[in-house]
Amino acid sequence: MPHNVPASQPNIHRGQQTMTQLNPTEEFFRDLAEKVKGPGGALEGKKALVIGIANDQSIAYGCALAFRAMGASVAMTYVSEKSKQYTQALANHLGVDPALYLPCDVRIPGQLEAVFEAIEKTWGQLDIGLHSIAFAPREDLHGRVTDCSRDGFLMAMDISCHSFIRMAKLAEPLMKDGGALFTMSYYGAEKVVDRYNLMGPVKAALEASARYLAAELGPKGIRVHPISPGPIRTRAASGIDRFDELMEIAATRAPSRMLVSIEDVGLATAFLASDYARLITGETMHIDGGYHVIG
Numbered sequence: 001m002p003h004n005v006p007a008s009q010p011n012i013h014r015g016q017q018t019m020t021q022l023n024p025t026e027e028f029f030r031d032l033a034e035k036v037k038g039p040g041g042a043l044e045g046k047k048a049l050v051i052g053i054a055n056d057q058s059i060a061y062g063c064a065l066a067f068r069a070m071g072a073s074v075a076m077t078y079v080s081e082k083s084k085q086y087t088q089a090l091a092n093h094l095g096v097d098p099a100l101y102l103p104c105d106v107r108i109p110g111q112l113e114a115v116f117e118a119i120e121k122t123w124g125q126l127d128i129g130l131h132s133i134a135f136a137p138r139e140d141l142h143g144r145v146t147d148c149s150r151d152g153f154l155m156a157m158d159i160s161c162h163s164f165i166r167m168a169k170l171a172e173p174l175m176k177d178g179g180a181l182f183t184m185s186y187y188g189a190e191k192v193v194d195r196y197n198l199m200g201p202v203k204a205a206l207e208a209s210a211r212y213l214a215a216e217l218g219p220k221g222i223r224v225h226p227i228s229p230g231p232i233r234t235r236a237a238s239g240i241d242r243f244d245e246l247m248e249i250a251a252t253r254a255p256s257r258m259l260v261s262i263e264d265v266g267l268a269t270a271f272l273a274s275d276y277a278r279l280i281t282g283e284t285m286h287i288d289g290g291y292h293v294i295g
């Protein structure tokens with residue numbers, strides 16, 4: 001067995017199906033582990049909190065699998081009781097301690113705080129925090145930024161941006177040996193991307209917040225990164241008008257001529273979480289096949 005694959009590979013339960021064979025994501029990491037021996041145990045013993053897994057297409061799930069494959073333990077949240085039943089199988093597969101599989105809707109006062117209390121009680125520390133959530137009301141997201149409502153703007157900023165600042169504040173005392181915090185952004189933060197609309201300014205604020213957090217928490221050894229993946233077909237992405245066209249443009253214009261997968265995002269994020277990246281912070285990491293360098 002490759003040295004960086006967890007010793008016990010639990011069964012996967014997806015929907016009604018029970019599978020004992022590896023799924024494509026697992027196969028990807030197994031094959032990679034055989035090819036790239038180096039970073040296999042790069043996150044051995046690390047404790048990672050992952051917020052934003054809605055299903056097995058979620059970017060956060062790709063990151064959680066990568067953290068796990070490189071040796072980290074994972075704590076995970078679900079947004080509602082309804083979603084809990086769908087993500088339970090993923091939590092099982094990731095080997096999440098039931099005490100660290102917790103509700104977290106960042107709009108509900110006390111839920112994010114309770115997650116960190118449970119981590120303190122169970123682990124006593126945290127090394128990695130991944131924030132992979134976003135929301136904007138549909139009518140504001142589909143209209144011009146010029147027309148967006150105050151309430152819609154504030155809600156999008158609260159859920160998609162300020163919650164990351166709150167997460168960093170709660171993580172700070174638990175990252176006793178330093179750590180790494182990540183949030184998911186998009187190229188629409190930097191340039192006007194057709195139909196990204198309100199999420200553009202929200203992601204711009206998120207990236208700027210991450211830079212300030214990196215500066216403030218850096219002396220404690222805490223690194224902070226916005227991750228900027230190319231378009232990936234996920235539930236959140238389905239809220240963007242004519243998302244397929246964005247994917248088509250990315251696939252034809254990116255230097256790689258390839259679309260990004262959740263495995264690609266997971267792998268690069270796990271690298272940034274490891275000591276291999278110990279003096280990299282504050283930077284927006286584009287995982288987009290090079291799309292952002294094209295004029």
Ligand SMILES: NC(=O)c1ccc[n+]([C@@H]2O[C@H](COP(=O)([O-])OP(=O)(O)OC[C@H]3O[C@@H](n4cnc5c(N)ncnc54)[C@H](O)[C@@H]3O)[C@@H](O)[C@H]2O)c1
Nearest residue numbers: 052053054058059079105106133134184231232234235236
């Ligand atoms: N899919 C893409 O093309 C793409 C590209 C770049 C960045 N992103 C960003 O990646 C992140 C993850 O999105 P995804 O594409 O994996 O989709 P996803 O739908 O799988 O994940 C979005 C997550 O946000 C969570 N969420 C929404 N409101 C919440 C709240 N109030 N409290 C807690 N959680 C809440 C959802 O439960 C879900 O888990 C988002 O920030 C998104 O903007 C996505």
